Amino acid sequence: MTESWPEFDTKRDSPTFALLHVASQMLGKLRVAHSTWVNHGWHVTLHPVPEGLAIEPIAANGTSFSLSMDLTRHAIILHVGDGEVDQLPIDLGSIAALHHNLVAMLDAHGLPSSFHGRPNEIADALPFAEDVASREYRPDSAERLLSALCCIEPVFERFRAGFTGKCSPVHFFWGSFDLAVTRFSGRKAPEHPGGVPGLPDRVTREAYSHEVSSAGFWPGGVVEADPIFYSYAYPEPAGFRSVKIRPAAARFDSGLGEFVLPYSAVRAAANPEGELTTFLQSTYEAAATLGAWDREALERDPVAP
Known part of the structure; x- marks a missing residue:
């Protein structure tokens, strides 16, 4: 650890x-x-x-x-x-x-x-x-979140560097309160059905206008939940949910429609950075292979500084 x-x-x-x-x-x-x-x-x-x-x-x-x-x-x-x-x-x-x-x-x-x-x-x-209800704020909780982001962001950046196709920045979405990075196949996707609570359908449909494999870190937020890493594909290719991915602590969550890996499992690993990288790469490979992405044209080894 x-x-x-x-x-x-x-x-x-x-x-x-x-x-x-x-x-x-x-x-x-x-x-x-x-x-x-x-x-x-x-x-x-x-x-x-x-x-x-x-x-x-x-x-x-x-x-x-x-x-x-x-x-x-x-x-x-x-x-x-x-x-x-x-x-x-x-x-x-x-x-x-x-x-x-x-x-x-x-x-x-x-x-x-x-x-x-x-x-x-x-x-x-x-x-x-x-919203005048009393809110609790613990400085030590905020500082833990910052420390986690400082550990996670470089791993996401290295993962992003292994892709020559269109890829999002490593950035934090305030709607869902998560750090994310998204790779694109380059092909258009079927129109997203929308229906995300509190989000205009036009925004959702533009976000998913093209095929993606997206991964991120969700610490919770207004929803009280244990922090997780996640990865999903849109559109979801056939067989995606049944792929055996790594590491062993990862699983597919049918409620979320995503692969998830508990933050606690990454933290407890002998090599947290390697554990997280394995999850990012394994779930991306499942999406890209089953989705018939042109992986040879889109991937590369990250260039060392």
């Missing part, structure tokens, strides 16, 4: 992850409201940075600004192109208080502050401004 991979406890950590999930949506929605749409919605994701997760800059009033969830300072940090820096504590007691103060901070700097006011992909979600 590598000690740098932190241990999670669902009961202890889930309330903090639920708060961060909703907070991340506010940042992502600012990008939706104030930036040009990019294919698959890749422009609105968050990206791992040393201190947490950040959105890409937003142009405004002849300058630009960016926001990050700093999981070391436990604050939303604002960076403006003229050098101004401001910050807002994440732990303000409720989502409504965090929303009100985020808008006020942006307004104080003369920056765009409007965005869609209701969370996505969260069942029965209240608008941000109306």
Whole structure:
């Protein structure tokens, strides 16, 4: 076991992850409201940075600004192109208080502050401004999440480097609250049926406009659950669910429609990075082989720095 991979406890950590999930949506929605749409919605994701997760800059009033969830300072940090820096504590007691103060901070700097006011992909979600329920925030839980992302992201990046075809960045989706990387075969996919709760069908259909093999890490969020790694294919090729994949702790979850590997199994492995890489490669190979991808044209050995 590598000690740098932190241990999670669902009961202890889930309330903090639920708060961060909703907070991340506010940042992502600012990008939706104030930036040009990019294919698959890749422009609105968050990206791992040393201190947490950040959105890409937003142009405004002849300058630009960016926001990050700093999981070391436990604050939303604002960076403006003229050098101004401001910050807002994440732990303000409720989502409504965090929303009100985020808008006020942006307004104080003369920056765009409007965005869609209701969370996505969260069942029965209240608008941000109306969610006044008390929220628990544990700094140590946030720091464990950051430590895990710091361990996982380099493994995802190396996996991404072994593909010469179209591939997403390693990025964090705030709707579902997961770190993901997606490979594309290059062929169009059948129209996605949609129906993802809290997500417009047009967004889902663009995300899955072409054949994909996608993998990621889900720590939980507003849904209290043990953290997992996952991998799926769209469209799902015949025989995909019955393929024997590695490592031994991985399995197909019929409820999710994905292969899953418990984070705890990776953490407990003698070589966590190797265990995770095996899962990523094994599940991708199942999708690409059964889906008749042109693997010879799309794959390569990662180039060492």
